Amino acid sequence: MSTSTPTLVAARSRAHGPAAALWHAVEVHRPAAEVDAACELALCGALARVDVDQPWPPAAPDVCPACATA
Numbered sequence: 591m592s593t594s595t596p597t598l599v600a601a602r603s604r605a606h607g608p609a610a611a612l613w614h615a616v617e618v619h620r621p622a623a624e625v626d627a628a629c630e631l632a633l634c635g636a637l638a639r640v641d642v643d644q645p646w647p648p649a650a651p652d653v654c655p656a657c658a659t660a
Protein backbone atom coordinates (compact mmCIF):
# COMPACT_ATOMS: atom_id res chain seq x y z
CA MET A 591 0.00 0.00 0.00
CA SER A 592 1.36 3.35 -0.96
CA THR A 593 0.04 6.60 0.31
CA SER A 594 -0.69 9.12 -2.37
CA THR A 595 -1.69 12.67 -1.77
CA PRO A 596 -4.82 13.59 -3.69
CA THR A 597 -4.15 16.21 -6.28
CA LEU A 598 -6.54 19.05 -6.91
CA VAL A 599 -6.91 20.27 -10.45
CA ALA A 600 -9.02 23.09 -11.83
CA ALA A 601 -12.12 22.25 -13.84
CA ARG A 602 -14.53 24.50 -15.64
CA SER A 603 -18.27 24.07 -15.31
CA ARG A 604 -20.59 25.10 -18.11
CA ALA A 605 -22.87 28.08 -17.81
CA HIS A 606 -26.32 26.66 -17.16
CA GLY A 607 -29.24 29.07 -17.34
CA PRO A 608 -28.62 31.83 -14.80
CA ALA A 609 -25.68 29.94 -13.28
CA ALA A 610 -22.39 31.28 -14.55
CA ALA A 611 -19.52 29.07 -15.53
CA LEU A 612 -17.12 28.73 -12.61
CA TRP A 613 -13.81 27.13 -11.85
CA HIS A 614 -14.15 24.13 -9.57
CA ALA A 615 -11.68 21.84 -7.88
CA VAL A 616 -11.57 18.19 -8.87
CA GLU A 617 -9.69 15.65 -6.81
CA VAL A 618 -7.75 13.32 -9.08
CA HIS A 619 -5.91 10.15 -8.25
CA ARG A 620 -4.44 9.69 -11.70
CA PRO A 621 -1.82 11.68 -13.59
CA ALA A 622 -3.30 15.00 -14.61
CA ALA A 623 -2.65 14.24 -18.27
CA GLU A 624 -5.06 11.32 -18.07
CA VAL A 625 -7.96 13.41 -16.83
CA ASP A 626 -7.37 16.45 -19.02
CA ALA A 627 -10.62 17.54 -20.69
CA ALA A 628 -12.55 14.84 -18.85
CA CYS A 629 -15.84 15.62 -17.14
CA GLU A 630 -15.38 14.95 -13.46
CA LEU A 631 -17.32 15.55 -10.28
CA ALA A 632 -15.99 18.60 -8.46
CA LEU A 633 -15.61 18.81 -4.68
CA CYS A 634 -18.91 20.70 -4.47
CA GLY A 635 -20.76 18.08 -6.51
CA ALA A 636 -20.89 19.99 -9.78
CA LEU A 637 -19.83 18.43 -13.05
CA ALA A 638 -16.90 20.24 -14.56
CA ARG A 639 -14.42 19.69 -17.34
CA VAL A 640 -10.82 19.36 -16.22
CA ASP A 641 -8.39 21.90 -17.62
CA VAL A 642 -4.86 21.01 -16.58
CA ASP A 643 -3.55 24.23 -18.09
CA GLN A 644 -5.26 26.11 -15.27
CA PRO A 645 -3.56 25.91 -11.88
CA TRP A 646 -5.60 25.34 -8.74
CA PRO A 647 -6.45 27.64 -7.13
CA PRO A 648 -6.92 29.69 -10.29
CA ALA A 649 -5.97 33.31 -10.52
CA ALA A 650 -9.36 33.97 -12.11
CA PRO A 651 -12.01 35.70 -10.01
CA ASP A 652 -14.85 33.36 -11.01
CA VAL A 653 -14.02 30.50 -8.66
CA CYS A 654 -16.66 28.28 -7.07
CA PRO A 655 -16.82 29.43 -3.41
CA ALA A 656 -17.60 25.91 -2.18
CA CYS A 657 -14.58 24.42 -3.94
CA ALA A 658 -12.32 27.32 -2.94
CA THR A 659 -12.86 26.58 0.76
CA ALA A 660 -12.88 22.79 0.46
Ligand SMILES: [Zn+2]
Pocket residue numbers: 613614615632633634635636654655656657
Ligand atom coordinates in the same frame (compact mmCIF):
# COMPACT_ATOMS: atom_id res chain seq x y z
ZN1 LIG B 1 -17.38 23.83 -7.06
